[in-house]
Amino acid sequence: MLCFPLADGSPPCPGQVHGLDTETWKDVEVVHIDIADRTQVSKEGELARNKESPHTCAYKLVTVNFRWWGLQGRMEQFIHKQEQRLFTDFNRQLFCWLDKWVDLSMDEIRCMEEETQKELDEMRQKGAVRGMAAGDE
Missing domain, CATH: 3.30.530.20 (START domain)
Structure with missing residues (x-):
């Protein structure tokens, strides 16, 4: 652990x-x-x-x-x-990213989360696999 x-x-x-x-x-x-x-x-x-x-x-x-x-x-x-x-x-x-979210209300944060979710869904459907690979330093 x-x-x-x-x-x-x-x-x-x-x-x-x-x-x-x-x-x-x-x-x-x-x-x-x-x-x-x-x-x-x-x-x-x-x-x-x-x-x-x-x-x-x-x-x-x-x-x-x-x-x-x-x-x-x-x-x-x-x-x-x-x-x-x-x-x-x-x-x-x-x-x-602290400056982007530190002064936001919960409603604004939820809106930001929804936008991010839409962007991620689009990326998953259109693009190639992205992200970290094991062993990347």
Whole structure:
């Protein structure tokens, strides 16, 4: 199992929010994802942030059971890696689009969702298959 607490560089969010029993929690690997660290791309240092108070802490508990002798460990590790990449990419995009949706009402957000759904339906019917492939970095 992997647990992804998404933090903005502040201390880890407190506690174990999933309500797992102690025995199960011992097997959990906590992976911290920092979407505000630009050093990997631009080598210009971290984005300015307020280290006094956290802004975002999102949790996702991922459990993978791949029961196939000889492949189990490798496949579970591969799936966890892809899940971490997907979670990181999604939250980076969400952060980048913040200005588009932060001041919208729920009705405006629902309208935006409907427009997006229509666009996706059109893309599915017309275009070639698109998206992420496993192993993309």
